Amino acid sequence: MNISQQLGKLKRGIFRIKKIPRFFILLIATIATIQFLILPALTQQPVTVQVLMSALEAAQWQEFVDEFEEQNPNINLEILEGPNETNLVEDLYTSAFLLGDSPYDLVYLDIVWVPKFAAAGWLMPLSDRVSQDQLSKFMQGDVEGGRYNGELYRMPLRSDGGMLYYRTDLLKQGGYEPPETFAELMQISQALQQQTGVEWGYLWQGKQYEGLSAMFVEILEGFGAFWVNPDTLEVGLDQPEAIQAVEFLLNTIEKEVSPPGVTTYAEEETRRLFQNGEAIFLRNWPYVYPLAADSEIAGQFAIKPMVHQPADSSGACQGGWGLGISQSTQHPDEAWKVIEFFNRPDVQKRFSLATGYAPALKSLYTDSELVAKYSYFPQMLEVLEKAVLRPPIAQYAQASDILQRYLSAAITQTMTPEKAMNRAAQETRRLLGD
Incomplete structure (x- = not known):
């Protein structure tokens, strides 16, 4: 076949492509979209994020869990109920981490557990996820209680003193x-x-x-x-x-x-x-x-x-509790979304209104609605600002x-x-x- 014949064949091929009906092109594009974009999204299962708390606090947080899942349909937040004794909850976390197959993505931490858990390598550093401006909104003692060797491992949730x-x-x-x-x-x-x-x-x-x-x-x-x-x-x-x-x-x-x-x-x-x-x-x-x-x-x-x-x-x-991310989790970004939600001012405010627990955010101690219910909150702020760490x-x-x-x-x-x-x-x- 000479060059002119090859060119003629090529032109006829191009002409035939141009003559493909538009609806076929649209059909192919639709099938591709369904196959590569829509079907994976429909079949993808929500990620489950697990955390262990005492049975009492698990019950207190449940209404917020439902709200979080509504706002984050791709994440199932599961709070596992543990004993109400703090030392037994710590033992359960410790055993899970020592066995090397911890089911926990988040760790609900008493302030005195932070050094032990961080030194053992069980917690993920959080400093690159939060700014100093954000941290400045919390009680200073609560923030410092979440550090070990200068690194932040726990975000405050509720305070104590x-x-x-x-x-x-x-x-x-x-x-x-x-x-x-x-x-x-x-x-x-x-x-x-x-x-x-x-x-x-x-x-x-x-x-x-x-x-x-x-x-x-x-x-x-x-x-x-x-x-x-x-x-x-x-x-x-x-x-x-x-x-x-x-x-x-x-x-x-x-x-x-x-x-x-x-x-x-x-x-x-x-x-x-x-x-x-x-x-x-x-x-x-x-x-x-x-x-x-x-x-x-x-x-x-x-x-x-x-x-x-x-x-x-x-x-x-300084007492209090907060959330850290397990070093072994497969879902650190989803775990951080839980922390961000629980640390929202409106969530902490509603939790304090419901339970009377001292919030970790400074501004809430002078919030008019909280002070109307708990008149001693401004005095409690004065106390907690004099926090001393163990x-x-x-x-x-x-x-x-x-x-x-x-x-x-x-x-x-x-x-x-x-x-x-x-x-x-x-x-x-x-x-x-x-």
Whole structure:
């Protein structure tokens, strides 16, 4: 075939292509669209994101789960119900990660778990997902409690902090202003115990458990002392100021300002005594307020930051919960969408309105609707702005166990405060490799 014949054949082919009816072209395009774009979208299953919470909080968040799924139809959010005891929830997370086949995409974290989980490599860094401007909207203590070695691993969800409750009616009756120092707390307690017949002056958590460590962090801060410096790993438990802090607690028992049984009390024992009208002062967490407001002392109490030495500052042990992303998840972007939703101001506001929990967003403490329901929120903000972290170290659980044992020995008088704190400091230094 010569060149002119080949050109003629090519022209006839082009002509035939041009003569293909338009509807055939449209049909082919439609089939391709269905095959490559529409069918995959219709057959793609929603991604499931799982997180473990206590049964109580799982129930409290359920209405928000439904709302999230409505707004994100490609994501199923599944909250698995765990036990209500915090330590058991931690054990379930730990076991799942150690076995290497964790089902959890999100991790609902108590603030003291962050260093342990981050050091073990179980959490995904979050700093590249959130700006400093966004973080500045949260309580500073909550944000700092989500860091380990300078990296952010947890976004705050709800806050918590220790505070001093006091009977406004009894102080008014005695002509006293709320105490600012440890000495004033003792003096007012003793005077009002005599004047009013109220049995106890000051209640605190003295049982050997994590609550004892949390409470003691505030006393240490008030005496200008410290537990462990996370940057240098210096231990301060055997310093004179730390020993004075222990002596103060022991003194409350010896002078009958606190009951002898306080060494066995946790939060609930102290709450019940206070709201039953059996004490003037109480150290406890924010959850107590709405419960006491529905008791026989309703309208007769208020809150303030913890007392301190004249030359030192008040401290509120930073508590609270937040969400991190599991390092093993296959769906980190979908998990982050859950975090973003739960951290929306309107969601946190509605959750606080429903539960009374302290929100992590600063602006909500002066929100008119929240303050109308919880009049103490502005005072709680003042408390939480004085937050003090428990040492953010990977060995925190072991360090806390050491402190609990020796602090308990001191307040039950099986060891002197000096001997107990010296022993606690020595064991903590060995734990930290000093």
